[in-house]
Structures are given as C-alpha cells and as structure tokens.
Amino acid sequence: MEKKEKNNLIIELLGNAKSIAILPNKVGGADAYCAGVGLYQMLKAKDKNVSLIYPGKIPDKCENLLKKEEIVSDVTGRELHVSIDYSNTPAAKVQYSTEHGVLYLKVGPVNKYFEVSRVHTELKGMEHEVFITVGAQVLEDFGQTYRELENELHSAKIINLDNTDRNFRFGHFNLVEPFADSLSLLVLTSSVEWGLNVTKEAAETLLVGISHRNPIVG
Structure with a gap:
C-alpha cells in the first residue's frame, strides 16, 4: 500500500473512531512514552475520546507531562452497567440503597408478571475501536497488559x-x-501527515522524547 493511501485511510479511521487508546511500549523508555503522550495530546486537542495506557513507573523527567488521572495504569478495571427495560409499565420511581457492600435498586411500580429477563448486566471499560501501539515489535512486548487486553486488541483496528x-x-x-532517529520524531512527522495540529504542549512533549531517544536496534 502506498504511503499516501495508507495515511488517508488512517485519517479516516481516526476521524470516525469513537474511542482510541494509545499503548507506548515500556521498553522504549522516555522516547516511546513521550511519543505516546504527544500523540495523546494532539488527539485530545481534536476533541477525540482517547486514552493513554501505561501501567507502572513513568520514565524519569517525564512525570509532569500528563496529570496522573489522565493515565490508565490499571487495565484490569471494568465498569458494571445495569439496564432495566421498564417500558410499558407504570414505573415512576427509582430508589437505591447500599448495605455491607451490596447495592439495592428498586424500580416501581411494575406488575407481578414483569419479566426479570428485561434486566441486563454488562461489563465495560476497554472497548476501544482503535489501538495505537508505539515502539513494540510484537503485541506480546506489552506483557501483562497484552494478556489483559488480548480480546480487545484483536477486536480493534491497530x-x-x-x-x-x-x-x-x-x-x-x-x-x-x-531510519527514524526516534519514535517521538516518527510521531511528529506522522501526525502532520494525518492532519493533526502539533500543539505547543505536544511539541514540548515530543522534544523531551527526541532528546532521550534510544539507539536504534536492527
């Protein structure tokens, strides 16, 4: 596939994606981390729903590039969603209470023939349409993160x-x-080709990564 065609498809993919996750490889150190953060900052500037997944210690001198709460460090966490289809019932009130770690939910009134099959539960949390990996030779390079997200990764575009x-x-x-000198420089050139705005914040982040680039292997 020609590079121009590939970039056009990536532009379309990122533009249509409702949820994007960025995975910098920890082995890549500050360069991979900064490349991922810089890309995160540019996508955020376009109001995209984007997450940066980086479990463990942040590389030295990179701790202040992102707020701690912006980094997804626990990929095992999920949200339990509960839905109740009470259409065609006279239900008008919803009440809840908690006791000893148990949530009690009361919806009513409903008639005695209400089908409990209309109550649904679902675990959500890591269903991203697009994953952007940075500095990984194989998906297994992400170790435990890959094992936790294996199904999600194979269901998404990478x-x-x-x-x-x-x-x-x-x-x-x-x-x-x-032949790219660093991952941060690769992200910089790629982001321009994808029509992203290299914000001042992202430029400063990528500069940190370029200054900490690792020797190219291979």
Whole structure:
C-alpha cells in the first residue's frame, strides 16, 4: 500500500473512531512514552475520546507531562452497567440503597408478571475501536497488559508505530521506519501527515522524547 493511501485511510479511521487508546511500549523508555503522550495530546486537542495506557513507573523527567488521572495504569478495571427495560409499565420511581457492600435498586411500580429477563448486566471499560501501539515489535512486548487486553486488541483496528526493522508488522496499518532517529520524531512527522495540529504542549512533549531517544536496534 502506498504511503499516501495508507495515511488517508488512517485519517479516516481516526476521524470516525469513537474511542482510541494509545499503548507506548515500556521498553522504549522516555522516547516511546513521550511519543505516546504527544500523540495523546494532539488527539485530545481534536476533541477525540482517547486514552493513554501505561501501567507502572513513568520514565524519569517525564512525570509532569500528563496529570496522573489522565493515565490508565490499571487495565484490569471494568465498569458494571445495569439496564432495566421498564417500558410499558407504570414505573415512576427509582430508589437505591447500599448495605455491607451490596447495592439495592428498586424500580416501581411494575406488575407481578414483569419479566426479570428485561434486566441486563454488562461489563465495560476497554472497548476501544482503535489501538495505537508505539515502539513494540510484537503485541506480546506489552506483557501483562497484552494478556489483559488480548480480546480487545484483536477486536480493534491497530496502528503500529515503530522505528526498528525487527517489527513484525502486526497492525492493520504499519508505520515502521527503521531510519527514524526516534519514535517521538516518527510521531511528529506522522501526525502532520494525518492532519493533526502539533500543539505547543505536544511539541514540548515530543522534544523531551527526541532528546532521550534510544539507539536504534536492527
């Protein structure tokens, strides 16, 4: 696939995606982290619903690039969603209470033939349409994070950004540039091609990554 065609498809994918997650590889150190954060900041500036997933310790001198609450460090957490279809019932009140860690929900009035099958539960939390990986040669490089998100990753579209020819091209879109001096520089050039605005905040973040670039392997 020609690079221009690939970039056009990525622009369309990012534009239509309702939820995007960015996964910097911890092995890539400050460079991979800053590349991911810079991309996160640019997508946030476009009002995209984007998450940065980075469990564990933030690289040195990068701690203040993002607020702690903006970083998803626990990928095991989910939200329990409960829905009750009370249509065609006279239900007009909803009450809830908690006791000893148990939530009690009361909806009424409903008739005695109300079908409990109209009550549904669902776990949600990591259903992203697009994952952008930064600095990983294979998905397994993410270790426990990959194991926790394996189903979600294989259900989503993956944009794979890397600067080593050892990359296994596991993404739906692979931007692998072995001659790129750093991942942060690769994100900078790619973001311009994707029509993203390189904000002052993102530029400063990427500059930190470029200054901490790792030697290119391969």
